[in-house]
Amino acid sequence: MDQDELLTEALRLAIDPPGGVSVDALRELTRDDDAGQWDIATTAAxxxxxxxTLRYYERIGLVSVDRDTAGHRRYNAPAVRRLVFLTRMRTSGMPISDLLRYVGLVEGGGATVPERLEMLLEHRDTLRSQIAQLQLALAATEFKLATYKEAPRP
Amino acid sequence: MDQDELLTEALRLAIDPPGGVSVDALRELTRDDDAGQWDIATTAAxxxxxxxTLRYYERIGLVSVDRDTAGHRRYNAPAVRRLVFLTRMRTSGMPISDLLRYVGLVEGGGATVPERLEMLLEHRDTLRSQIAQLQLALAATEFKLATYKEAPRP
DNA sequence: GGTTGCATTGGAGCGCACTCACAGCCCTAG
DNA sequence: CTAGGGCTGTGAGTGCGCTCCAATGCAACC
Known part of the structure; x- marks a missing residue:
């Protein structure tokens, strides 16, 4: 795998998680700019x-969402992309307060890129140690299972 | 690595986590049966x-803890071992309610071993998918970092 | 036109897992 | 002998992240 392939793969992983929005779905969303909008139920699904949760995220300022004539939310491609990122960060344990800070930085323009980078680096480290912790817990669990299988003593 | 070595390694992982109680500390605890007791501060540390949190765990019935003549808690080796297990399960995301069920089963005797096994197997699966999720999030984060490094666009 | 159904808003409520406050007891040091 | 500090039990409080409620409104189908 060369660099390009690695990046492609990472991108696929980034925006095509199991249980998350699929690349095809995003493509569908951006197919034509006019109909490229989802209602809240579709987006949530x-x-x-x-x-x-989506309304909550909007309330606290994590995303801004357009309205149709009826005042109903219409999620366009950029909003969905941001939400994909946000939900991914959330499910990997980043607190909402950090996400608020991050989107604040994004809103703040290019000058905030270093700070955003720092946040991402920090989160990467957090993720790595979380993974390590979970792998330890997994080993412990598997050991416990092994002891049960050999000689059932609590 | 043969089977024995694997088990030894797993045991070491299970009871010697980074930031957790160490094997040496446990050994110290069990050095002589008389002094082999920790107060709440030592145990918590x-x-x-x-x-x-330790008082809370006792209150809700996760552990039972002896008292000294002054009525202060004394954590003996079995209690500490159970707490090591419990805190490990907690930090890996098992809810308190499940832990309560598990210790209930342990109290229930050998007949509950199959059910305990089932819980552990389920937790193992949870751990595995958690790890997979986190690895995806890690890949996504690293991809984002890569995009920032190449062409800073949010 | 009426009913059903999903949407809207702000605010309240909930579940989890702690975390702390309070009043009182006990031991030790000075 | 007394002051300090750490422990005790119990109840209440906290923070997070949703999740739901109530009242209302539009929209599409029968």
Missing amino acids: HLGVNPH | HLGVNPH
Whole structure:
């Protein structure tokens, strides 16, 4: 795998998680700019979250969402992409407060890129140690299972 | 690595986590049966939790803890071992309610071993998918970092 | 036109897992 | 002898992240 392939793979992983929005779905969303909008139920389903959660995210300022003539939310491609990122960060344990800070930085323009980078680096480290912790817990669990199988003593 | 070595390694992982109680500390605890007891502060420090949390765990029935003549808690080796297990399960995401069920089963005797096994197997699967999720999030984060490094666009 | 159904809003409520406050007891040091 | 500090039990409080409620409104189908 060369660099390009690695990046492609990472991108696929980044935006095509199991249980998350699929690349095809995103493509469908952007097919034509006019109809390329999802209502809250569709968006929530694609993201695997509760519609309430999407309203909550909007309320606290994590995303801004357009309205149709009836005042109903219409999620366009950029909003969905942001939500994909946000939900991914959330499910990997980044607190909402950090996400608020991050989107604040994004809104703040290019000058905030270093700070965003720092946040991402920090999160990467957090993820790595989380994974290590879980792998330890997994080993412990498997050991416990092994002891049960050999000689059942609690 | 043969079977024995694997088990030894797993055991080491199981009871010697980074930031958790160490094998040496446990050994120290069991050195002589008489002094082999920890007070709540020592125990909490070794487990890396708040003393309040230990009282809480006792209150809800996760462990039973002896008292000294002054009525202060004394954690003996079995109690510490159970707490090591419990905190490990907790930090790997098993809810308290499940832990309560598990210790209930342990109290219930050998007949509950199959059910305990089932719980552990389920937890193992949960851990595996958690790890997979986190690895995806890690890949996504690293991809984002890569995009920032090449052409800073949010 | 009426009913059904999903949407809207702000605010309240919930579940989890702690975490702390309070009043009182006990031991030790000075 | 007394002051300090850590422990005790119990109840209440906290923070997070949703999740639901109530009242209302539009929209599409029968």
